[in-house]
Amino acid sequence: MKVLVVGSMAYDSVETWAGKRERALGGSATYFSLASSLFAPTEVVAVVGDDFAASDLGRLRDRGVGLSGVKQVPGETFRWGGRYSRYFETRETLFTELNVFSSFQPEIPAGLRDAEVVFLANIHPRLQASVLDQMTAPKFVALDTMNFWISGERSHLEEVLGRVDLLMLNDEEAFALSGSGNLLQAAAAIRAKGPKAVVIKRGEHGAWLFTDEYTGLVPAVPLPEVIDPTGAGDTFAGGFIGYLARSGDFGLKKLKEAMVSGTLAASYCVQAFSVDRIESVDLSDLADRHEQLRDVICGLDASFDS
Amino acid sequence: MKVLVVGSMAYDSVETWAGKRERALGGSATYFSLASSLFAPTEVVAVVGDDFAASDLGRLRDRGVGLSGVKQVPGETFRWGGRYSRYFETRETLFTELNVFSSFQPEIPAGLRDAEVVFLANIHPRLQASVLDQMTAPKFVALDTMNFWISGERSHLEEVLGRVDLLMLNDEEAFALSGSGNLLQAAAAIRAKGPKAVVIKRGEHGAWLFTDEYTGLVPAVPLPEVIDPTGAGDTFAGGFIGYLARSGDFGLKKLKEAMVSGTLAASYCVQAFSVDRIESVDLSDLADRHEQLRDVICGLDASFDS
Numbered sequence: 182m183k184v185l186v187v188g189s190m191a192y193d194s195v196e197t198w199a200g201k202r203e204r205a206l207g208g209s210a211t212y213f214s215l216a217s218s219l220f221a222p223t224e225v226v227a228v229v230g231d232d233f234a235a236s237d238l239g240r241l242r243d244r245g246v247g248l249s250g251v252k253q254v255p256g257e258t259f260r261w262g263g264r265y266s267r268y269f270e271t272r273e274t275l276f277t278e279l280n281v282f283s284s285f286q287p288e289i290p291a292g293l294r295d296a297e298v299v300f301l302a303n304i305h306p307r308l309q310a311s312v313l314d315q316m317t318a319p320k321f322v323a324l325d326t327m328n329f330w331i332s333g334e335r336s337h338l339e340e341v342l343g344r345v346d347l348l349m350l351n352d353e354e355a356f357a358l359s360g361s362g363n364l365l366q367a368a369a370a371i372r373a374k375g376p377k378a379v380v381i382k383r384g385e386h387g388a389w390l391f392t393d394e395y396t397g398l399v400p401a402v403p404l405p406e407v408i409d410p411t412g413a414g415d416t417f418a419g420g421f422i423g424y425l426a427r428s429g430d431f432g433l434k435k436l437k438e439a440m441v442s443g444t445l446a447a448s449y450c451v452q453a454f455s456v457d458r459i460e461s462v463d464l465s466d467l468a469d470r471h472e473q474l475r476d477v478i479c480g481l482d483a484s485f486d487s
Numbered sequence: 488m489k490v491l492v493v494g495s496m497a498y499d500s501v502e503t504w505a506g507k508r509e510r511a512l513g514g515s516a517t518y519f520s521l522a523s524s525l526f527a528p529t530e531v532v533a534v535v536g537d538d539f540a541a542s543d544l545g546r547l548r549d550r551g552v553g554l555s556g557v558k559q560v561p562g563e564t565f566r567w568g569g570r571y572s573r574y575f576e577t578r579e580t581l582f583t584e585l586n587v588f589s590s591f592q593p594e595i596p597a598g599l600r601d602a603e604v605v606f607l608a609n610i611h612p613r614l615q616a617s618v619l620d621q622m623t624a625p626k627f628v629a630l631d632t633m634n635f636w637i638s639g640e641r642s643h644l645e646e647v648l649g650r651v652d653l654l655m656l657n658d659e660e661a662f663a664l665s666g667s668g669n670l671l672q673a674a675a676a677i678r679a680k681g682p683k684a685v686v687i688k689r690g691e692h693g694a695w696l697f698t699d700e701y702t703g704l705v706p707a708v709p710l711p712e713v714i715d716p717t718g719a720g721d722t723f724a725g726g727f728i729g730y731l732a733r734s735g736d737f738g739l740k741k742l743k744e745a746m747v748s749g750t751l752a753a754s755y756c757v758q759a760f761s762v763d764r765i766e767s768v769d770l771s772d773l774a775d776r777h778e779q780l781r782d783v784i785c786g787l788d789a790s791f792d793s
Binding site: 267362445473 | 499574578633660668670671689691692696702703704706709710711712713743744746747750751757770772777781783786787789792
């Protein structure tokens with residue numbers, strides 16, 4: 182099945198213990214599509230400025246990502262700058278320049294409106310809704326959001342939540358959206374707002390999946406060193422959604438497998454700055470690391486006979 | 488095999504969202520022995536004051552815990568008071584009254600010196616060493632510690648670390664002891680100080696096991712509500728060490744299974760104040776929850792064939 186992602190393409194300036202990168206390729210749609218395209222044809226709808234390098238579009242095109250929905254307009258591309266503490270306990274935003282992204286009005290090209298799977302990356306919930314208005318009959322819609330919309334645009338957000346199959350967010354966002362600091366309570370409260378499934382991402386602590394019949398997690402792949410966690414959440418989403426789209430099946434079994442796929446993709450993302458590692462990952466890399474991840478889970482065969 | 492635990496017996500005053508308890512039975516040796524005795528004969532060495540209720544000793548005795556090493560002396564029992572935030576993000580210590588515990592000098596009764604498995608709960612590292620001096624030939628020694636000793640008594644702590652098989656501590660303590668905020672780096676640095684195995688407890692995020700040949704985790708059992716997390720770490724240790732002692736085997740396979748046992752025991756501990764739940768848990772409870780824990784792990788059968 183075809184995947185459509187609507188989100189940002191950006192240039193990031195990132196500082197971590199491992200060094201500094203200026204104007205590195207970033208943005209939610211960028212990370213997402215590089216991971217999703219490993220599994221399924223993936224189309225991006227986004228806006229970039231006239232400063233956006235043709236070579237950067239080429240990096241996506243090389244991975245088979247469809248760019249007919251990427252508009253290049255006069256002005257500068259969205260830019261974000263951030264600095265992480267030594268072990269990524271905290272992140273400081275140094276600047277956010279929306280630039281051409283500030284007037285982004287996603288228009289879905291006619292040829293992409295039949296995409297079966299839609300990922301609405303973190304943009305204004307009103308724009309997320311306008312994307313859904315343009316789609317003909319998506320089979321599975323997933324949505325990401327952030328605290329900015331949860332606190333500032335809650336009614337718009339709750340409206341669009343009623344129209345999606347899955348909400349993907351991090352734990353802080355889940356706590357803010359639900360009003361509960363208990364993960365299970367938070368997920369239940371969020372599912373009551375519409376999404377049948379909720380995925381709560383917890384960074385190095387792994388990710389949780391909640392549906393009406395299931396609660397479970399995938400631990401993060403333990404890494405001796407992280408280089409740059411920027412984009413890990415969107416890469417997780419891309420690995421997750423792409424896996425589902427490839428299978429064409431949105432049942433629980435596939436959702437659980439997709440959790441692993443997202444986890445593995447994200448684990449590669451954080452091992453380099455920007456998209457430097459994720460743009461060259463292939464399925465056999467994921468398969469290798471899947472073996473490692475299985476081994477990480479202790480003692481399934483413990484015995485408690487008296 | 489016989490388990491010996493040396494630690495505290497205490498009266499705790501605890502406040503959580505669920506209510507308030509005054510002078511509730513607590514202490515590391517108490518929690519540990521209630522869990523450990525599910526699996527193996529367990530003997531406590533501790534000190535209590537003359538205010539310690541015979542009925543509280545009876546609660547341990549009812550579970551088969553050996554109390555010949557518990558000394559009752561004039562004065563008050565160790566008391567601790569604490570208050571947790573609504574979702575247990577933070578814990579505030581309201582008071583610590585060492586009382587008779589301040590002059591605790593563990594003396595191991597002659598009949599207990601041959602215990603094969605020893606757990607040195609969180610006490611001064613010099614006292615932990617003095618316990619080892621009294622044992623004849625323990626086959627497996629595990630040790631817990633805390634930030635107070637890591638920052639204040641590092642040389643004594645490092646000395647005793649050279650004499651133990653396993654160190655069990657939480658993530659903050661591991662970061663403080665190792666100087667690294669990366670879990671894998673921290674564990675490697677700690678293992679270089681002596682213990683062949685390190686267990687790092689992360690509360691609701693589960694627990695990790697590190698040996699020379701293995702890195703892995705057990706997720707915590709997801710709970711819709713926690714009542715009181717006091718003692719969860721010591722209960723984990725009791726479930727872990729008791730499981731090992733029952734098997735009489737300290738190889739990697741059993742260490743991994745013991746991680747599950749500790750996790751399951753701790754999950755019961757936090758569902759009630761004090762030892763109210765853990766004192767009535769039986770092996771079939773653990774077996775039931777083990778089934779649940781297995782199911783919590785997502786997508787082991789995902790496929791990444793191209």
